[in-house]
Each structure stands twice: as C-alpha cells, then as structure tokens.
Amino acid sequence: MTTTRSETVTVADGTFGVPVWLPESGRGPGLVLIQEIFGLDDYLKSVAADLAALGYVVVVPELFWRIEPGWSSSHDEAGLAASMGVAGRFDAGLGLSDVLATLALLRSLPEVDGRAGVFGFCLGGGLAYAAAAQGDPDAAVSFYGSSVLGTVALLEQISCPIQFHFGALDPYLPLAGVRVLEEAVAKHEGAEIHIQPEAGHAFHNHLAPMFHQPEAAAAAWELTTSFLSRVLSV
Numbered sequence: 001m002t003t004t005r006s007e008t009v010t011v012a013d014g015t016f017g018v019p020v021w022l023p024e025s026g027r028g029p030g031l032v033l034i035q036e037i038f039g040l041d042d043y044l045k046s047v048a049a050d051l052a053a054l055g056y057v058v059v060v061p062e063l064f065w066r067i068e069p070g071w072s073s074s075h076d077e078a079g080l081a082a083s084m085g086v087a088g089r090f091d092a093g094l095g096l097s098d099v100l101a102t103l104a105l106l107r108s109l110p111e112v113d114g115r116a117g118v119f120g121f122c123l124g125g126g127l128a129y130a131a132a133a134q135g136d137p138d139a140a141v142s143f144y145g146s147s148v149l150g151t152v153a154l155l156e157q158i159s160c161p162i163q164f165h166f167g168a169l170d171p172y173l174p175l176a177g178v179r180v181l182e183e184a185v186a187k188h189e190g191a192e193i194h195i196q197p198e199a200g201h202a203f204h205n206h207l208a209p210m211f212h213q214p215e216a217a218a219a220a221w222e223l224t225t226s227f228l229s230r231v232l233s234v
Contacts, residue, residue, distance in 0.1 A: 002052035021052035029232040030116030034124025037083040039071035075208035133157040149177035167199030
C-alpha cells in the first residue's frame with residue numbers, strides 16, 4: 001500500500017499544501033503530477049496512487065489555490081463549464097512558478113533517491129512542457145498539453161527526455177498543429193511523441209465518460225510507464 005502525507009510549498013505570494021504519495025518501499029525517484037482544469041480530483045489522486053505503486057514519490061500542487069482553493073469539479077458538461085471558468089482566471093506564469101517550486105520541494109524530500117520529473121494532463125501537460133523548458137526536471141511527460149502547440153519553439157530549450165501524447169481526433173488541439181510538433185520532435189534528441197489515432201481530448205481520464213477512451217488510455221499509459229522507468233531508473 002502507498003501512503004500519503006502533506007508538505008508545504010512557499011512561494012513569493014503565499015504558501016500551498018501538496019499531498020505526497022510514497023511507494024511501498026518508502027523511497028524512489030520523484031514526480032510532480034500536474035492537474036487538469038478539473039482540479040485535484042479523484043482522477044488525479046488515482047493517477048498519483050498508480051505512479052506511487054510503480055515506485056515513484058509523487059507530489060501534486062494545487063494550481064488554483066489563489067482563486068478557488070480546494071477546487072474539484074464533476075466530470076460532465078456542467079463541471080467542464082465551471083472548470084473552464086476557473087481556468088480562465090488562472091495565471092499561467094504563477095502556476096509555472098508553483099510547479100517549479102514544487103519540484104524543488106520534491107527534490108528536498110528524504111524519500112526521493114535520485115532524479116525527479118514533471119508529468120501533466122491538459123492544463124498540466126502545458127505546464128509540464130513549460131517547466132521542462134524553464135526549469136531543470138530530469139524528465140517530462142505531457143498529455144494533450146493545452147498550450148504546447150502554440151509554443152513549439154520552447155522545445156529547443158528542453159534538454160531532458162520528454163514524451164508527448166495526443167489524440168488525433170482532439171477537437172481542442174487540431175491534428176495539423178500536432179503534426180508541426182511531431183516534425184520538431186523528430187529533430188530533437190530525447191523527445192518522443194505518440195498520437196492515438198482514434199482518441200480525442202482527455203482520453204486518459206477514466207472518471208470523465210465524455211472523454212475517456214480505454215484502449216487509447218491503456219496504450220498511452222504503457223508507453224508512459226516504460227518511458228519513465230527508462231529515464232528515471234525505477
């Protein structure tokens with residue numbers, strides 16, 4: 001069984017708590033897991049637990065602590081609309097600072113025995129990508145990052161191994177833009193991209209029936225865990 005506790009991250013304008021999931025061994029490489037717009041919800045907690053079960057020390061920053069502390073919405077049309085409203089008030093620059101501060105906190109934990117990476121979905125996927133460009137993670141995973149396609153040039157600033165996941169049928173992230181990123185990835189050492197041909201947006205979120213696609217989710221998760229094991233040496 002994995003166990004959890006809470007740590008506190010201090011930034012220039014305040015503090016916020018981050019839950020910590022520990023592997024059964026008590027130690028392992030670290031991962032900062034970064035939320036979708038739905039907040040620190042049961043889906044994200046289940047992903048954190050899954051990663052801890054694989055041997056990682058996982059921490060999850062609450063991105064909306066300044067505007068809607070404790071935010072967590074339902075995974076339906078109403079929840080999506082409410083979350084979009086909250087996300088519209090979110091300052092991405094401050095969010096990135098929070099992610100980088102959380103990464104620094106993660107590295108300081110006695111249970112982290114080596115390298116530490118960032119891993120995000122949607123909003124968090126974009127922040128994981130930005131953190132890889134502007135910070136110093138040892139690895140990054142970005143699932144359908146909402147800001148990635150508009151900032152492909154950032155890839156040139158990334159030196160750590162990075163893995164991208166997209167759905168070919170994503171209505172929010174057009175395939176033409178994904179193809180531009182795919183071309184850049186092909187020229188960038190340490191980067192890889194995987195496009196699920198029948199998947200749309202947020203296909204990994206098993207608590208969102210409007211988005212979840214089990215086959216694509218399973219395929220992407222296998223690719224992800226293999227990548228993380230390889231680059232973080234679990």
